[in-house]
Amino acid sequence: MSRLVTPDLCVIGAGSGGLTVAAGAAQLGASVVLVEGDRMGGDCLNHGCVPSKSLLAAARHAEAMRSGAAFGIAPVEPAIDFAAVKDHVERVIAAIAPHDSVERFEGLGVTVIRDWARFVSPRRVEAGGTAIEARRFVIATGSRPALPPLPGIEGFAVLTNETIFGLRERPRHLVILGGGPVGVEMAQAHRRLGCAVTLVEGARLLGREDPELVAIVARRLAEEGVRILEGRPAEQVAAADGGVALRVGGETVTGTHLLVATGRRASLGRLDLDRGGIEADAASIRVDAGLRSVSNRRVYAIGDAAGGMQFTHLAGYHGSLVIRNALFGLPVRARMDHIPRVTFTDPELAQVGMTEAEARAAHGDRIEILHAAYDGNDRARTERATDGLAKIVVLRGRPVGAGIVGAQAGELIGLWSLAIANRMKIGQIATMVAPYPTLGEIAKRAAGDYYARRLFGNSRVRRLVHLVQRWLP
Numbered sequence: 429m430s431r432l433v434t435p436d437l438c439v440i441g442a443g444s445g446g447l448t449v450a451a452g453a454a455q456l457g458a459s460v461v462l463v464e465g466d467r468m469g470g471d472c473l474n475h476g477c478v479p480s481k482s483l484l485a486a487a488r489h490a491e492a493m494r495s496g497a498a499f500g501i502a503p504v505e506p507a508i509d510f511a512a513v514k515d516h517v518e519r520v521i522a523a524i525a526p527h528d529s530v531e532r533f534e535g536l537g538v539t540v541i542r543d544w545a546r547f548v549s550p551r552r553v554e555a556g557g558t559a560i561e562a563r564r565f566v567i568a569t570g571s572r573p574a575l576p577p578l579p580g581i582e583g584f585a586v587l588t589n590e591t592i593f594g595l596r597e598r599p600r601h602l603v604i605l606g607g608g609p610v611g612v613e614m615a616q617a618h619r620r621l622g623c624a625v626t627l628v629e630g631a632r633l634l635g636r637e638d639p640e641l642v643a644i645v646a647r648r649l650a651e652e653g654v655r656i657l658e659g660r661p662a663e664q665v666a667a668a669d670g671g672v673a674l675r676v677g678g679e680t681v682t683g684t685h686l687l688v689a690t691g692r693r694a695s696l697g698r699l700d701l702d703r704g705g706i707e708a709d710a711a712s713i714r715v716d717a718g719l720r721s722v723s724n725r726r727v728y729a730i731g732d733a734a735g736g737m738q739f740t741h742l743a744g745y746h747g748s749l750v751i752r753n754a755l756f757g758l759p760v761r762a763r764m765d766h767i768p769r770v771t772f773t774d775p776e777l778a779q780v781g782m783t784e785a786e787a788r789a790a791h792g793d794r795i796e797i798l799h800a801a802y803d804g805n806d807r808a809r810t811e812r813a814t815d816g817l818a819k820i821v822v823l824r825g826r827p828v829g830a831g832i833v834g835a836q837a838g839e840l841i842g843l844w845s846l847a848i849a850n851r852m853k854i855g856q857i858a859t860m861v862a863p864y865p866t867l868g869e870i871a872k873r874a875a876g877d878y879y880a881r882r883l884f885g886n887s888r889v890r891r892l893v894h895l896v897q898r899w900l901p
């Protein structure tokens with residue numbers, strides 16, 4: 429090693445979580461070394477959120493051209509230049525990249541090392557010819573696609589999220605294995621961009637989500653021409669006519685390309701965790717509620733490397749907790765109940781806190797479900813986006829879960845995340861005055877439902893109103 433550095437913090441991985449910690453800590457005055465072996469920005473910028481949402485945005489434009497009839501706009505089949513769509517995706521990545529760049533971080537005072545980091549002892553990491561003995565280490569190494577143990581898959585040129593955005597030619601028939609958020613988003617994007625798409629899911633589509641809400645997304649996908657094979661585990665992969673043949677429940681599905689989106693596993697292989705005295709299983713580093721390694725107290729793990737849900741905003745939240753604990757010595761405890769998640773299909777599906785099924789399993793009949801349908805909302809009517817529903821789970825007068833399927837669901841869920849984070853009462857949501865006409869009124873309508881059930885048609889309330897009316901001047 430040519431040099432030894434002794435910063436306050438060494439952050440391994442310059443993705444969503446690592447960048448949050450590095451930027452925050454440096455701006456608060458800590459000395460920080462940031463180590464990244466691949467592209468700055470991690471999965472979200474390069475192979476995840478940003479390219480997938482950019483592709484979906486292009487797909488939405490294509491679909492808008494086909495679906496204007498109800499507005500009096502003659503539908504046309506769009507001419508799609510697939511390579512130009514990919515140029516758009518690349519331009520969006522390039523526009524965001526400076527925010528995550530080496531230059532920006534060095535400008536903040538962070539020392540950036542471009543290499544793979546590995547532990548050589550519980551106190552020392554090496555990368556790029558530098559030995560780093562930091563007061564604290566933060567493992568923010570993200571995750572990689574996990575391929576299922578399917579006969580024939582080894583050696584087969586499958587696509588994953590790391591390669592699909594690089595395709596310049598439109599796949600004629602994309603077969604997608606895995607009906608989670610990534611598989612479902614990619615199914616709709618590619619279908620709308622003119623590909624035939626078959627989506628194969630061994631269990632239930634979007635299996636973590638409320639089936640009543642998922643049904644609305646599944647119906648739209650099917651209407652748009654995505655072939656969905658649900659509850660049908662894949663059995664074998666083989667090459668066929670320069671493409672792929674996938675055996676699924678006795679049927680052979682053939683296509684030109686195979687995208688595997690069957691989950692992701694923490695990216696820990698290069699870290700030499702044993703030498704760092706850091707316990708991990710196949711999926712993640714073992715951490716306590718404050719995100720510290722259970723076996724090496726100098727080390728934190730955040731984001732996808734910490735296991736559990738895999739989201740950019742969760743990695744960022746983890747990062748903020750680590751800053752509080754590592755820099756200010758404040759006790760922290762990672763909460764999950766207020767972390768929202770969104771599948772960015774059209775319609776979007778968003779959830780925070782417990783689904784109805786989870787809440788019933790935990791609290792039985794003590795929960796109450798409030799409903800507000802999009803077709804009762806005037807803005808949804810003007811937009812012809814009435815296909816949607818909000819379901820709010822209430823326990824003892826407070827929301828403990830919210831699921832929304834419909835236009836802008838990802839924007840609408842933030843309010844419920846705030847309410848759950850602050851243990852607000854449903855009555856506080858009811859005090860909100862939402863501008864008319866906005867989809868924001870859906871939240872107020874759901875909260876209003878809580879009181880409508882108690883007040884409207886209640887004979888005691890009616891008697892009280894009569895009484896008060898007699899006394900009023």
Ligand SMILES: Cc1cc2nc3c(=O)[nH]c(=O)nc-3n(C[C@H](O)[C@H](O)[C@H](O)COP(=O)(O)OP(=O)(O)OC[C@H]3O[C@@H](n4cnc5c(N)ncnc54)[C@H](O)[C@@H]3O)c2cc1C
Nearest residue numbers: 441443444445465470471476545569570731732738739740
């Ligand atoms: C297709 C797709 C779409 C997604 N869409 C969304 C979305 O819409 N919203 C959302 O919230 N989340 C989304 N996600 C998930 C999101 O991308 C991840 O949860 C998030 O990037 C995790 O952040 P992280 O900091 O844990 O890891 P990452 O952002 O993956 O960063 C980890 C970094 O660590 C580096 N690294 C690994 N090992 C080492 C080492 N030994 N030394 C040095 N560097 C190392 C890697 O090269 C990488 O740059 C999506 C994911 C995919 C795959």
